[in-house]
Amino acid sequence: xxxxxxxxxxxxxxxxxxxxxxxxxxxxxxxxxxxxxxxxxxxxxxxxxxxxxxxxxxxxxxxxxxxxxxxxxxxxxxxxxxxxxxxxxxxxxxxxxxxxxxxxxxxxxxxxxxxxxxxxxxxxxxxxxxxxxxxxxxxxxxxxxxxxxxxxxxxxxxxx
Ligand SMILES: [Cu+2]
Numbered sequence: 001x002x003x004x005x006x007x008x009x010x011x012x013x014x015x016x017x018x019x020x021x022x023x024x025x026x027x028x029x030x031x032x033x034x035x036x037x038x039x040x041x042x043x044x045x046x047x048x049x050x051x052x053x054x055x056x057x058x059x060x061x062x063x064x065x066x067x068x069x070x071x072x073x074x075x076x077x078x079x080x081x082x083x084x085x086x087x088x089x090x091x092x093x094x095x096x097x098x099x100x101x102x103x104x105x106x107x108x109x110x111x112x113x114x115x116x117x118x119x120x121x122x123x124x125x126x127x128x129x130x131x132x133x134x135x136x137x138x139x140x141x142x143x144x145x146x147x148x149x150x151x152x153x154x155x156x157x158x159x160x
Contacts (some may be wrong), residue, residue, distance in 0.1 A: 025128035030056040042069060044155045045145045049075055055136065056137050059143035065137040071095075071129035079126040084140040086119040093133025098142075099125050099147045124148055 037053035046052075050071045057065035068091065077103050088097070090111045098108035098115050103126045110130060111117060117124050147153045 001138060028056070034111065037068060039070065046077070046152065047075070047154055055138075057141060059141050061141050063141050064138065065141040066136065067143075068134055068136050070134045073132050073133065075128060075129040075133075078129040079124050080145050080152070081124050081146040081148070082119070082124050082139070082146075084121050085142050086121065087138045088117040089136045089138075090115040091134040091136055094130040095133045095135050096128045096130050097125060098127075099123065102126075103128075 002138050003140050032055065037055065039051045039053045040051040042050040046069075050069055051071070053068045055066040055068060057063055059067060060063040069094075073093075088111075089094070090113050094110050094112055095115070096105075096108040096110045097119075098104055100107065105128070108126075108128065150156050
């Protein structure tokens with residue numbers, strides 16, 4: 001009798017687990033082509049000239065997000081850091097990344113399409129589009145970008 005009850009409880013627990021898993025799978029599915037992405041201005045924390053497209057999730061909220069950033073040749077992102085790991089995959093063009101507190105072209109590594117970078121939480125890094133480039137950025141939201149030198153932050157500049 002006792003054994004049967006335990007079995008029943010176990011079975012119900014499994015059924016609830018399956019139901020939750022199915023719900024999250026059906027709710028969040030995204031199938032998109034590059035052509036269908038909708039591009040708009042990148043958030044004001046980025047220098048003017050870059051555009052961004054949301055791929056999935058919501059970078060302003062808790063949870064996984066995925067966006068693409070499109071930059072013209074020569075576009076720079078000065079030294080900064082994020083509170084969570086940042087994953088960068090190069091979709092097109094050549095994107096260069098360096099580690100440290102100061103933008104330094106000589107230490108940067110160039111990533112061609114298919115290249116990938118993991119920038120761990122808190123690690124200071126900087127970037128540049130060597131050619132016109134599109135990179136895909138994903139990670140755990142909410143997405144935040146803090147410049148090492150506050151003067152590099154366009155939102156601080158326009159605020160005064
Ligand atoms: Cu970054």
